[in-house]
Structure formats: C-alpha cells, structure tokens
Amino acid sequence: MKQEKKMLPLLFIFLLLYGTCIAFCRGNLPNQTAALLSVVDNEIYSVVYDATQLSSMPISLDMNLWRIVGKNVTIENVNGEMILHGIINNYSEPLFTATIRDVRLNFLNFPYLHAVISGDPDVTINFAIGLESNLTLREKFKEVNPNIVKEDENYIWINLSFLDNGDIIIDHQRDHVVTINVKQKISQFNEILNLNFTALQISALYAGYLSTDNNCHFRIEIKSLYLWNRLPYYLRVNDGENSDLLDQSIVFVVKEKSINQLADAYPYLQRTYVQYSLKAPQGALYTLFLVFKSNETLIASRCNFLFSHSGLLDVIGTYVDWRQLMLLNPNFDPIGGLCSVMDDGDYAIIFAPVNRSRLESIKLYKVEFTFSKAQYTEFILPSLSEQTLLAATLFILITAGILPTSILLVLIYMHIKGSLKNNKKGVTKILIAGSAFRLIVAPITAFTNDLQIFAQLGALYFGSGILGAQWVSLPGFVYIQIATYFPYALLRAAGFQDFQFLALSIFAIEAFFAKIPSILGDLGTVFYLRKMSQKYMPEKEALIAGLYMLNPLTIYISGILGQFDTIFLFTIILSLYHLTAKYDKVKATIFSSLSLIINPVGAATFIPLLAKVKKKENLFTVIKILLLALSILSALMLPFFFEPKSPVLLTSYERFLTGIPGEAFYSKQFSFYLYGLIISSSVGYGLTFRFMLELLGHELGAFFYPLGTLAAFFALTAFFIYQMYRAKNVNVHETLLIGTFMLCTAIIFQLTFPTIYDQFVIWIAGLLLVAYLLSKGKSFIMIFTIISIATGCIYVAVWRNYVQLISGVERVSLGNPYLSNIISASIGVLYSAMLMAVLIIILKLWLRKPKEQQ
Known part of the structure; x- marks a missing residue:
C-alpha cells in the first residue's frame, strides 16, 4: 500500500507530461496515414431542373396508334397514360412488343428520348428506333451484330439498349425516368444521322423477380414519352433547401477544385460524412449514393442502410463508405444529366427515394471526405x-x-x-x-x-x-x-x-x-x-x-x-x-x-x-x-x-x-x-x-x-x-x-x-x-x-x-x-x-x- 502511494505522484506526473505532449502535437505531425477535408456552404452545388430552355416533341401514347404483339396482352389508356397488362406465358420471350409507326423522329435537333415508365414485376425495357428498309441500308447493316440491328419486312430496327450494354431494368417501386441520348448512341453509324427515323418500338422482357402480390400477371405503365432537345439540368450554388428532380431524387455536387489539395499526399478516398436536414412524409424510404466522375463514367457507392424518415432528428448525419463500387446507368435520370454537369474528379451525393416515397426538400450542411495513403483492398x-x-x-x-x-x-x-x-x-x-x-x-x-x-x-x-x-x-x-x-x-x-x-x-x-x-x-x-x-x-x-x-x-x-x-x-x-x-x-x-x-x-x-x-x-x-x-x-x-x-x-x-x-x-x-x-x-x-x-x-x-x-x-x-x-x-x-x-x-x-x-x-x-x-x-x-x-x-x-x-x-x-x-x-x-x-x-x-x- 505504501509503495502504491509513492508511485501515484510519479504516475500523475508522467500522465501530465504525456498528455501535454499529445495536446501540443495536435495537428502538427506530418506524414500521417489519413487526412480529412470538410466542404460546406458555397462549395456545394445543387443540381436543379430547369425546363425554360427545353424544347420537346411528344410521342403519342394513344393506344389506337400502337400495334401490340404478344399473347394475352391488353392495352388501355388511363389519364393519358398507356398501360399494358397481361399474363406471363414465357419467361424467355418478350412479354410484348409495342410499335408506333409513321412518326417523325428527328434526333439531330431532338437527340434525347425521354420516358417515364414503371413495371410489375421487374422487367427489362428495350427501346428500338426504326428506319424504312431499303437495299442500301440492308447492305450497310448486314455485318452488324444482330442484337443491335434487326430487320423485318418494312423496317431496320436499331436496339438502343444493346448499344451500350446498359439494360433498362424497372420495377413498380417508383416511376423510372429514362432519358436516352439517341444521337450519341447511333453516332457510330454516321451516315444515318441525317435520315428520318419513322418508327419506335418498345418491348419488355421479364427480369426474374416476380412480385408477391401479382402472381404471374404483368402490368407496364408508360406515363410519358417525348423527344428532348437538351438535358434540363444545371448546377446552382447551394443556397439552402433543394427540391427534387424529375425522378424525385435530390442531388448535390462537390467540385474537384474543393478537394484536390489532398490528392497528391492522400490519393485514396475512404469514406464520406454527410450532414443534412430533410423534409419528407413520415416513413418515407430513401438511400444515399456517393458518386465520382472519371473518364465520363459515374462510379458510385451506396450507403449501407435504407432509411425510413422518422422526423425525430432536426439534423441527420450519416456515412457513405467508398466500398463495393457500382456503375450507374446513364440512361436513367438524373444520371445522364448529372454526368453532363459534372467534370472529371467531381463528387456528387444522391438522395434517392424508394418505394414511391417522396422527399420534399433537403438542406445539405456539409460533406466531409476522409482520404488515406492506404488503398482499400477492393481497388487493388x-x-x-x-x-x-x-x-x-x-x-x-x-x-x-x-x-x-x-x-x-x-x-x-x-x-x-x-x-x-x-x-x-x-x-x-x-x-x-x-x-x-x-x-x-x-x-x-x-x-x-x-x-x-x-x-x-x-x-x-x-x-x-x-x-x-x-x-x-x-x-x-x-x-x-x-x-x-x-x-x-x-x-x-x-x-x-x-x-x-x-x-x-x-x-x-x-x-x-x-x-x-x-x-x-x-x-x-x-x-x-x-x-x-x-x-x-x-x-x-x-x-x-x-x-x-x-x-x-x-x-x-x-x-x-x-x-x-x-x-x-x-x-x-x-x-x-x-x-x-x-x-x-x-x-x-x-x-x-x-x-x-x-x-x-x-x-x-x-x-x-x-x-x-x-x-x-x-x-x-x-x-x-x-x-x-x-x-x-x-x-x-x-x-x-x-x-x-x-x-x-x-x-x-x-x-x-x-x-x-x-x-x-x-x-x-x-x-x-x-x-x-x-x-x-x-x-x-x-x-x-x-x-x-x-x-x-x-x-x-x-x-x-x-x-x-x-x-x-x-x-x-x-x-x-x-x-x-x-x-x-x-x-x-x-x-x-x-x-x-x-x-x-x-x-x-x-x-x-x-x-x-x-x-x-x-x-x-x-x-x-x-x-x-x-x-x-x-x-x-x-x-x-x-x-x-x-x-x-x-x-x-x-x-x-x-x-x-x-x-x-x-x-x-x-x-x-x-x-x-x-x-x-x-x-x-x-x-x-x-x-x-x-x-x-x-x-x-x-x-x-x-x-x-x-
């Protein structure tokens, strides 16, 4: 006991000196293994939808103008939407093929095909554009992959989905907003850019996940179909709450110039901390994506959780680890538009609603990036x-x-x-x-x-x-x-x-x-x-x-x-x-x-x-x-x-x-x-x-x-x-x-x-x-x-x-x-x-x- 009492003053002095050294060295020791950078306020940009400069050309959804091929398929119009439903007879063949002809599709002036669509059960949607067939075109396309170009009696069809191997898979959990840059996709066939496309074909293939409440029936809802002259997305300096985009997601961008100061010494991103407030109905489901642009491609990592809005927190903070990366399909909004407003090296945060939930607005307070000298195993x-x-x-x-x-x-x-x-x-x-x-x-x-x-x-x-x-x-x-x-x-x-x-x-x-x-x-x-x-x-x-x-x-x-x-x-x-x-x-x-x-x-x-x-x-x-x-x-x-x-x-x-x-x-x-x-x-x-x-x-x-x-x-x-x-x-x-x-x-x-x-x-x-x-x-x-x-x-x-x-x-x-x-x-x-x-x-x-x- 006496020896312990003698040791206590020495221990106290040691801890005092050790603690003083730690406090003195705070932020003063170079060559550490990680560094953190915080981005706030006007360094964050909101992605906004602005249709003031958008010109569009509607494609009719009148059921009488569409020719439907498929067994036991019914088509109807409800509130201006085109709905196709029926029974799944063959899981390897298209559920239906819907074709509209005698339309003028000018992809030089209106390069984007825009659609809002949902499906139950999960289906893959294919869009194909048609040229009236002639001998010259048949000769030109006869060596092309038959999955990309097909012929029938009257048309040569170019499958837009297959051109970039980006399947357009949809479900009934949300209205999927699809915007395809047709001009860019068909640019490999230079001679046909100036030709008049006069037909559009939409087909659906069962994707493999039956919904529990629909047995073997399917229902596809096409809610709008347009050609656009441009993408209506822009960046605006973050000045408070940001409202949702067409697909009801809310997106923020951090420019590369705000974070490149760490690139040389700490090249590897580890995780991102996001602090925000949210207005949404009780129980609204949503998740977060951290997105990085590299070589015109958007790479993303998703937060580990699917959140359910409770309203208990005025300010919310969560992490997105840079792990298990995925490529986002640019045929879906807002991915294509986001890619157009981001530069290589930029980061974005996407708040994506799920299960037809609605996010009214989000205020993003800060984004903190942690970079390391050690690369995560997945990328080695x-x-x-x-x-x-x-x-x-x-x-x-x-x-x-x-x-x-x-x-x-x-x-x-x-x-x-x-x-x-x-x-x-x-x-x-x-x-x-x-x-x-x-x-x-x-x-x-x-x-x-x-x-x-x-x-x-x-x-x-x-x-x-x-x-x-x-x-x-x-x-x-x-x-x-x-x-x-x-x-x-x-x-x-x-x-x-x-x-x-x-x-x-x-x-x-x-x-x-x-x-x-x-x-x-x-x-x-x-x-x-x-x-x-x-x-x-x-x-x-x-x-x-x-x-x-x-x-x-x-x-x-x-x-x-x-x-x-x-x-x-x-x-x-x-x-x-x-x-x-x-x-x-x-x-x-x-x-x-x-x-x-x-x-x-x-x-x-x-x-x-x-x-x-x-x-x-x-x-x-x-x-x-x-x-x-x-x-x-x-x-x-x-x-x-x-x-x-x-x-x-x-x-x-x-x-x-x-x-x-x-x-x-x-x-x-x-x-x-x-x-x-x-x-x-x-x-x-x-x-x-x-x-x-x-x-x-x-x-x-x-x-x-x-x-x-x-x-x-x-x-x-x-x-x-x-x-x-x-x-x-x-x-x-x-x-x-x-x-x-x-x-x-x-x-x-x-x-x-x-x-x-x-x-x-x-x-x-x-x-x-x-x-x-x-x-x-x-x-x-x-x-x-x-x-x-x-x-x-x-x-x-x-x-x-x-x-x-x-x-x-x-x-x-x-x-x-x-x-x-x-x-x-x-x-x-x-x-x-x-x-x-x-x-x-x-x-x-x-x-x-x-x-x-x-």
Missing part, C-alpha cells in the same frame, strides 16, 4: 495466388480459431479432472500464451472497415488536428486511442514508412498500435477477474484466467478486430470489483463514469452503485457520487462541443434512437431497382434471433426497441431495488445482486437492440465469469463455453470470413451466401436462447430467500 488488383490465400487462411484459422478452441476445451477438461495447476507459475504461463496469440495476429489481421476508423482517430488528430473525426459513439475510446497511437504518430512524423500485409487496407504496424487499447483491456479484465477469484473462489484462479485469455472469442475481438468493447468490459468489471470485492465508492464512480463515456449501456452500472452507496451510507453521499460522475462526464464531453468537425454528439444521439448513425432503418429484406441496378437492402442484424426473422420476412417495430428495451430495463431496475431492500442484512445475496445486475442489463439490451455485432458478445462472456465467481453456478461456465466457441470460432468462419480478416480479399464464406446466412442466423438464434437462459437463471437466484444465499 490482387497479385495474391490461391496458394498464398489458402496458407494465410489456414494460419489464421488455426492460430485464432482451432487452437484456442482446443486449448479452451482441454483447459476445462483438466479442471474437471483436477490436473489444472492453480499456482502463480501456471497462471503466468496462461497469461503469456494468451498475450502471444494476440500479439502474433495483431499486425497481420484486421476487419479494416472498423480498424481503419480506429487508427484514423489518431491519424486525423495528429495530422489534421481533429478530435474524434468520424467517430459514431460516445467519446471515451477516442481519448484512449489517441493516447496509444501517439508513439506511432511520432514514428510517422520522423519519416517511418510502414507496410501493408498482403492486401489489407491498413498498415501493419499501424494496425498493431490501433489494437493496443483492446489488448490492454483484455489484460486488465483478466487481472481483476483474478482478484475477484482470489476473494470468492481462490481455487479457480487459473481456470478463470485461462477461460478468458485462451479463448477464441476474446482473441478474435482484441487481437484481430481490435474492438473497444474489451475496454468497456474492463471498466464495468473495475466498477463491480470496487462494489463487491473491495468497497470503494469513489473508484467505483470513476469507472462507472468511464464505462458510460465509452458506451451508453454503461449508464446501468450506476444503478447498483447508487443502491449500494445509499444502503451503506446516506442520501448526501449519493448526491456527492452523482456530482463526481457528472463532473467526469462533463470534463470528457466538453471538448467535443468546441470541435465542429467531430460528429460525436450527433451520432451518439442517433445511435441511441435508431442503433445506427443516421435515421431509423427499414428492418426487412427489401430489393428494388435504382439507375439500372438491383439493390438488395438487408440490415444484417448479426448475433440475434432478429436475423432469422429478417430471413423469414418478419420484423419487430419500435415497440421492441427502444420502447420494449426501456420497459424491460425499468422493470429489472425496480425488481433489483426491491431485492436489494430485501437483502439489506445479507451481504452474500447483496453481492450477487450487484454483480449480476449489469449482466441482466446487457442481456436485455442484446435481446432487443436492432444490430448485435460480434464484439458485443465479450460483454456477456466477461460478466458470465463474474456471475460464476459470485454464484458458483456451473451453468454459467457451460454457457460461457458454448457462446465462446459458437460466436468466436464458428460464426467467424461462416460470417466474418477468416480469409478476409488476414488478407483483405472478400470471399463468400462456404462458397454459398444463402448457406452462410442460414448458419449465421442459426447461431444468432442460439446466442439469443443462451442469453434468455442466463437471464432466467439469474432471476431465479435473485428470487431465492436471502438465507439460502448464506
């Missing part, structure tokens, strides 16, 4: 051989999966047989072995979508001077990550050149430093679990240390993912330790405050803290504890009120309301077409029974989260307080209540929260060991083992994918996405069932009479 043409990938996969599978799982099972077997040595030497060997596993895999593995963001907390702080850039949770981890990243930032500033392992999109030594907090969190957790074991079950010290350190789940979370959940668990266990094993209300308050500033679920640790203090001392002491906690939280949150480039405050609130950074998301699997692409929106709930419900087509609404979560938590809290009052003279029962309350809270959260990521499991794993120490219930160890192997090994193999974690190369696990989904969802159901079993076991323990707990 991998030179990795299959042998290399196989060797790397086997290495990580054995090192982080099979070997720890085997050791865990052997450890339990040795304990049952009584051959596990419970001495200091044995525990030390366990700690060394567990640390070795983590240190071996730390620099050469990563789930880079997350770890890159963790690393960039440090890189953007020391390089760009931004505190908490890109962070989407409460800021506790930000401070820790910056502190441990500091030595690496100094290395970079001194000219150190890091390397990338295989195709991972993060530097190897950077990955190691980014994972230090998580690995230290593991070591801290096992240290205090040992101390609790020494008090309550001293004969189990080696078992507890081995179960935690030599575990595929904990090795995966800290050594491979580098997630901050290990630190969150560490702060919870420290708080519990100072409430149970060694009562110290000040330290318990400090660590409860730290757990809250890392994760909002940590707020629940204050319930047993306040109950214990009130019972052991008095109400005045409770008030002092609350004031201390408020001071700590205020001090840690205050810097973010003065950091305009950090989204921490907004995204923390968003995640509390919706579970994600952004608005509420649509919680069913949903497929729709946008800009010629079929997009399958899936939440990917993770380790929860809700994943299986999603696969079966069911959803749970707001009554489940957050309303159900809050109701269950308040009921648990009331029951806990009642039991604490009941146990006022029985210390053992009180300790059990305090030690297991947080586990019950974590279970309620993970049974109801929309998305349960695999790193969340470590909360349960660590708290199960606490419950075992306090209750001596063997069922806790059994459940701990099941979830550790199921989620830390099997789930990783079939969902996270070991080959991706070590190489960065994305592969479908098991070679079959459907099978992978089913197995993963089944593990989610198993995990939820285990949580429910634990909750029932604990509540039964709570219900025992206090004397039974003596």
Whole structure:
C-alpha cells in the first residue's frame, strides 16, 4: 500500500507530461496515414431542373396508334397514360412488343428520348428506333451484330439498349425516368444521322423477380414519352433547401477544385460524412449514393442502410463508405444529366427515394471526405495466388480459431479432472500464451472497415488536428486511442514508412498500435477477474484466467478486430470489483463514469452503485457520487462541443434512437431497382434471433426497441431495488445482486437492440465469469463455453470470413451466401436462447430467500 502511494505522484506526473505532449502535437505531425477535408456552404452545388430552355416533341401514347404483339396482352389508356397488362406465358420471350409507326423522329435537333415508365414485376425495357428498309441500308447493316440491328419486312430496327450494354431494368417501386441520348448512341453509324427515323418500338422482357402480390400477371405503365432537345439540368450554388428532380431524387455536387489539395499526399478516398436536414412524409424510404466522375463514367457507392424518415432528428448525419463500387446507368435520370454537369474528379451525393416515397426538400450542411495513403483492398488488383490465400487462411484459422478452441476445451477438461495447476507459475504461463496469440495476429489481421476508423482517430488528430473525426459513439475510446497511437504518430512524423500485409487496407504496424487499447483491456479484465477469484473462489484462479485469455472469442475481438468493447468490459468489471470485492465508492464512480463515456449501456452500472452507496451510507453521499460522475462526464464531453468537425454528439444521439448513425432503418429484406441496378437492402442484424426473422420476412417495430428495451430495463431496475431492500442484512445475496445486475442489463439490451455485432458478445462472456465467481453456478461456465466457441470460432468462419480478416480479399464464406446466412442466423438464434437462459437463471437466484444465499 505504501509503495502504491509513492508511485501515484510519479504516475500523475508522467500522465501530465504525456498528455501535454499529445495536446501540443495536435495537428502538427506530418506524414500521417489519413487526412480529412470538410466542404460546406458555397462549395456545394445543387443540381436543379430547369425546363425554360427545353424544347420537346411528344410521342403519342394513344393506344389506337400502337400495334401490340404478344399473347394475352391488353392495352388501355388511363389519364393519358398507356398501360399494358397481361399474363406471363414465357419467361424467355418478350412479354410484348409495342410499335408506333409513321412518326417523325428527328434526333439531330431532338437527340434525347425521354420516358417515364414503371413495371410489375421487374422487367427489362428495350427501346428500338426504326428506319424504312431499303437495299442500301440492308447492305450497310448486314455485318452488324444482330442484337443491335434487326430487320423485318418494312423496317431496320436499331436496339438502343444493346448499344451500350446498359439494360433498362424497372420495377413498380417508383416511376423510372429514362432519358436516352439517341444521337450519341447511333453516332457510330454516321451516315444515318441525317435520315428520318419513322418508327419506335418498345418491348419488355421479364427480369426474374416476380412480385408477391401479382402472381404471374404483368402490368407496364408508360406515363410519358417525348423527344428532348437538351438535358434540363444545371448546377446552382447551394443556397439552402433543394427540391427534387424529375425522378424525385435530390442531388448535390462537390467540385474537384474543393478537394484536390489532398490528392497528391492522400490519393485514396475512404469514406464520406454527410450532414443534412430533410423534409419528407413520415416513413418515407430513401438511400444515399456517393458518386465520382472519371473518364465520363459515374462510379458510385451506396450507403449501407435504407432509411425510413422518422422526423425525430432536426439534423441527420450519416456515412457513405467508398466500398463495393457500382456503375450507374446513364440512361436513367438524373444520371445522364448529372454526368453532363459534372467534370472529371467531381463528387456528387444522391438522395434517392424508394418505394414511391417522396422527399420534399433537403438542406445539405456539409460533406466531409476522409482520404488515406492506404488503398482499400477492393481497388487493388490482387497479385495474391490461391496458394498464398489458402496458407494465410489456414494460419489464421488455426492460430485464432482451432487452437484456442482446443486449448479452451482441454483447459476445462483438466479442471474437471483436477490436473489444472492453480499456482502463480501456471497462471503466468496462461497469461503469456494468451498475450502471444494476440500479439502474433495483431499486425497481420484486421476487419479494416472498423480498424481503419480506429487508427484514423489518431491519424486525423495528429495530422489534421481533429478530435474524434468520424467517430459514431460516445467519446471515451477516442481519448484512449489517441493516447496509444501517439508513439506511432511520432514514428510517422520522423519519416517511418510502414507496410501493408498482403492486401489489407491498413498498415501493419499501424494496425498493431490501433489494437493496443483492446489488448490492454483484455489484460486488465483478466487481472481483476483474478482478484475477484482470489476473494470468492481462490481455487479457480487459473481456470478463470485461462477461460478468458485462451479463448477464441476474446482473441478474435482484441487481437484481430481490435474492438473497444474489451475496454468497456474492463471498466464495468473495475466498477463491480470496487462494489463487491473491495468497497470503494469513489473508484467505483470513476469507472462507472468511464464505462458510460465509452458506451451508453454503461449508464446501468450506476444503478447498483447508487443502491449500494445509499444502503451503506446516506442520501448526501449519493448526491456527492452523482456530482463526481457528472463532473467526469462533463470534463470528457466538453471538448467535443468546441470541435465542429467531430460528429460525436450527433451520432451518439442517433445511435441511441435508431442503433445506427443516421435515421431509423427499414428492418426487412427489401430489393428494388435504382439507375439500372438491383439493390438488395438487408440490415444484417448479426448475433440475434432478429436475423432469422429478417430471413423469414418478419420484423419487430419500435415497440421492441427502444420502447420494449426501456420497459424491460425499468422493470429489472425496480425488481433489483426491491431485492436489494430485501437483502439489506445479507451481504452474500447483496453481492450477487450487484454483480449480476449489469449482466441482466446487457442481456436485455442484446435481446432487443436492432444490430448485435460480434464484439458485443465479450460483454456477456466477461460478466458470465463474474456471475460464476459470485454464484458458483456451473451453468454459467457451460454457457460461457458454448457462446465462446459458437460466436468466436464458428460464426467467424461462416460470417466474418477468416480469409478476409488476414488478407483483405472478400470471399463468400462456404462458397454459398444463402448457406452462410442460414448458419449465421442459426447461431444468432442460439446466442439469443443462451442469453434468455442466463437471464432466467439469474432471476431465479435473485428470487431465492436471502438465507439460502448464506
């Protein structure tokens, strides 16, 4: 104790000097791995529709002028629209072919063919223009690909859709606005530009996705058909709210000149943060695209979520990662028009409504671009051989999966047989072995979508001077990550050149430093679990240390993912330790405050803290504890009120309301077409029974989260307080209540929260060991083992994918996405069932009479 008191001043001086150096180096260290650029106000342009200079030539939709070919097809006019419907007889032949003749189509003066059309089920629409046939034309086109040019008795037909291989696929979820630059498409046939085209043909082919409510019938609605002389799209400096375009999307453009200052040093875009406000009806569905123009082509990446407008947020902030790129079909509005107003190197943000939703207006406040020195794996043409990938996969599978799982099972077997040595030497060997596993895999593995963001907390702080850039949770981890990243930032500033392992999109030594907090969190957790074991079950010290350190789940979370959940668990266990094993209300308050500033679920640790203090001392002491906690939280949150480039405050609130950074998301699997692409929106709930419900087509609404979560938590809290009052003279029962309350809270959260990521499991794993120490219930160890192997090994193999974690190369696990989904969802159901079993076991323990707990 005396030695500890002597060390405290030295530790304080060291932390003060270290913190001062970190503050001084903010934004002053060159050669960091990432940089951020914010674009606001007049640097953002709105895309507007202006028809004042547009001349158009209508093409009649009168059903009497169109000749229809197809079995059981009916045509009718309704409110000026042409509607074709019938029965699908042959899935490989056109549903119909509609032809209008004796029209004058002047593509020199009116080069654009414009149509508004929808279809149910999903269909591919082909447009063909016809020239009256003659011998000269037949000779000219006889060598042309027959898919492009076809002949009949009277006409030579040029298939506009096939000329650029851009299928025009539509559905009934929206009115698809199609604008085809006919003049550009037929310019390869120079001689025919001046000829008079006198016929237009529209055909539809089943695209392969039957709607659930339409059986085998189809319905195509052509709402307008025109020739345009120009595209009516223009750029206007962003001066507030922007209204929708013809297709009801809302689009903004950021010019290349606003962001090219980073191009040389940081050439690779990683992600974009978009902050906006939205006026739209309640429940309107929409998604976001980040678009880049290169060589007259628009490349896009879509936000991971399909949002459902709730109206709960005045300002919304969300991310679009530059991943899984797609080419947008310029035949759809506003893509062709957007391409015409953008220059190479420009970026655009598209807010696209879905399912016939309407976005009335959007005000875009800012767009933040994060660029990196390391290119994302997807864009590297991998030179990795299959042998290399196989060797790397086997290495990580054995090192982080099979070997720890085997050791865990052997450890339990040795304990049952009584051959596990419970001495200091044995525990030390366990700690060394567990640390070795983590240190071996730390620099050469990563789930880079997350770890890159963790690393960039440090890189953007020391390089760009931004505190908490890109962070989407409460800021506790930000401070820790910056502190441990500091030595690496100094290395970079001194000219150190890091390397990338295989195709991972993060530097190897950077990955190691980014994972230090998580690995230290593991070591801290096992240290205090040992101390609790020494008090309550001293004969189990080696078992507890081995179960935690030599575990595929904990090795995966800290050594491979580098997630901050290990630190969150560490702060919870420290708080519990100072409430149970060694009562110290000040330290318990400090660590409860730290757990809250890392994760909002940590707020629940204050319930047993306040109950214990009130019972052991008095109400005045409770008030002092609350004031201390408020001071700590205020001090840690205050810097973010003065950091305009950090989204921490907004995204923390968003995640509390919706579970994600952004608005509420649509919680069913949903497929729709946008800009010629079929997009399958899936939440990917993770380790929860809700994943299986999603696969079966069911959803749970707001009554489940957050309303159900809050109701269950308040009921648990009331029951806990009642039991604490009941146990006022029985210390053992009180300790059990305090030690297991947080586990019950974590279970309620993970049974109801929309998305349960695999790193969340470590909360349960660590708290199960606490419950075992306090209750001596063997069922806790059994459940701990099941979830550790199921989620830390099997789930990783079939969902996270070991080959991706070590190489960065994305592969479908098991070679079959459907099978992978089913197995993963089944593990989610198993995990939820285990949580429910634990909750029932604990509540039964709570219900025992206090004397039974003596």
